[in-house]
Amino acid sequence: MNTRHIEGIVITHPERVLYPDDGIAKRDVAAYYAAVMDWFLPGVAGRPISVLRSPEGIGQAGFFQKHPFPGLKHVSHIRLKEESGAMDDYLCPRDAKSVIELVQFGAIEFHPWSAKAETLDHADYLVFDLDPAPGIPWPEVVAAARLIRKQLDDAMLESLVRTSGGKGLHVVVPLHPACAWDDARRFTQAFARRLASTHPHTFIAKASKQERSGRIFIDYLRNTRGATSIASYSLRARTGAPVAMPMRWDELGKSQSGHDFDIHSARRRLARLKRDPWQDFGSMRQDLHRALEVFAPIE
């Protein structure tokens, strides 16, 4: 592959090292996204996104960017109403070229909304982000994710799991039809609070790091309008170049951390996989109707 042109985008400074401890250069990051594009793109295309840009490498301060900036030619904009009521343009990639263009401008991590640009007031998936306190053995994080899966199943909701590429796991609930943000927040908050009260030694439903000790924060705060979570197959701007990796539930037991996969092993895994571990994502037909009755009935 010509490492200066990827998906028709000129990559400037291709040799610039973005991961100093790992010797991973900008051209490697662009080549990674080009190689996994068929897996990665469906998770970000047509959604407002924030990107974490680290144009000088992950050793330097990076910054989250959600608004379009000068120089972009291929990334769509989506005009939307912010919480404040003001209208503003957001980044909204739609094709491979737009992803690589963002990489050209230093993007390393991609964080989509769980809503599509056409239906911004409805979430088409929920995310339970498991944030373990330092020192929690990994098998406990896996057991916690399985417990969440079981309890969701009791509320007639199937779920999927991925490593975050960092410290934890994300349990993701596809919704079709999509649900109003108010319902998404009401359900996930009630679900998280119930888990924290029935399993107080395992879970906490408050973000407080001081109170977390020895427990897993079940972070349901991703489920509000304007919130984001890391895209499946996105690189993380952390040492080792880890990747957020969708898994099948039956392979989770083999995992050893939230950053099992990196820029190299993720590609090897995808080349080997016979089917998408999340192949049912698009075809699941489930909504929050029953789950709201079980967990968050309106008094």
Ligand code: ATP
């Ligand atoms: P880990 O497993 O290490 O917790 P994570 O991706 O779940 O990895 P969190 O710190 O739990 O990381 O954050 C959850 C999500 O919140 C992020 O993936 C990101 O989408 C969003 N987020 C965090 N900080 C910011 C920020 N400054 N600006 C925009 N979004 C942010």
Ligand code: MN
């Ligand atoms: Mn997390």
Ligand code: MN
């Ligand atoms: Mn979190």
